[in-house]
Amino acid sequence: xxxxxxxxxxxxxxxxxxxxxxxxxxxxxxxxxxxxxxxxxxxxxxxxxxxxxxxxxxxxxxxxxxxxxxxxxxxxxxxxxxxxxxxxxxxxxxxxxxxxxxxxxxxxxxxxxxxxx
Amino acid sequence: xxxxxxxxxxxxxxxxxxxxxxxxxxxxxxxxxxxxxxxxxxxxxxxxxxxxxxxxxxxxxxxxxxxxxxxxxxxxxxxxxxxxxxxxxxxxxxxxxxxxxxxxxxxxxxxxxxx
Numbered sequence: 001x002x003x004x005x006x007x008x009x010x011x012x013x014x015x016x017x018x019x020x021x022x023x024x025x026x027x028x029x030x031x032x033x034x035x036x037x038x039x040x041x042x043x044x045x046x047x048x049x050x051x052x053x054x055x056x057x058x059x060x061x062x063x064x065x066x067x068x069x070x071x072x073x074x075x076x077x078x079x080x081x082x083x084x085x086x087x088x089x090x091x092x093x094x095x096x097x098x099x100x101x102x103x104x105x106x107x108x109x110x111x112x113x114x115x116x117x
Numbered sequence: 118x119x120x121x122x123x124x125x126x127x128x129x130x131x132x133x134x135x136x137x138x139x140x141x142x143x144x145x146x147x148x149x150x151x152x153x154x155x156x157x158x159x160x161x162x163x164x165x166x167x168x169x170x171x172x173x174x175x176x177x178x179x180x181x182x183x184x185x186x187x188x189x190x191x192x193x194x195x196x197x198x199x200x201x202x203x204x205x206x207x208x209x210x211x212x213x214x215x216x217x218x219x220x221x222x223x224x225x226x227x228x229x230x231x232x
Contacts, residue, residue, distance in 0.1 A: 056217065056218065105164055107164060110160060
């Protein structure tokens, strides 16, 4: 059983450019989450999907951020017109559907580290 | 609003010493879930334990043990006979049992185990 995977692992971009990150959850996990972690801080919730439906969005998710999960499998997180303040680790997690064991536990991927110059 | 406080920013211990990482949480929910995650230098968050609010039984897993006390809103984590491989940042997290699935994390405690 493979874990959550994220691509790319590292991204360096110039201010104003758009970037897109991909997350592949653990198979059979229908819930998928995005978090952002800045240096010295704990992860902060951005958004959450159940299958293809985006059910929760944080106030941290500004208009420049958009997330999709078109077929209920992998997800993408796009940041438009990046700013230096967007530099962070972007973490993806997934969890089991309701009615299955350990459904409350989120399993995290290795993250995508973004640096905006 | 939910909040998780990990007052210890950094802890250093010598190998084989025991160490306790503190976690205090705030929530208005009667049903909630508490978690501990480990983040080694590689960056990936590794799940350690989940505890439901209605289960106050303490748990031991090898060298790890967890003490959940609802009366003091604490969920502390003890590593017995620490090893260098335990060096990492440890995060305590809280999830509401009332609809929201987002995790609220503390700021983490960086543990350094010195050989």
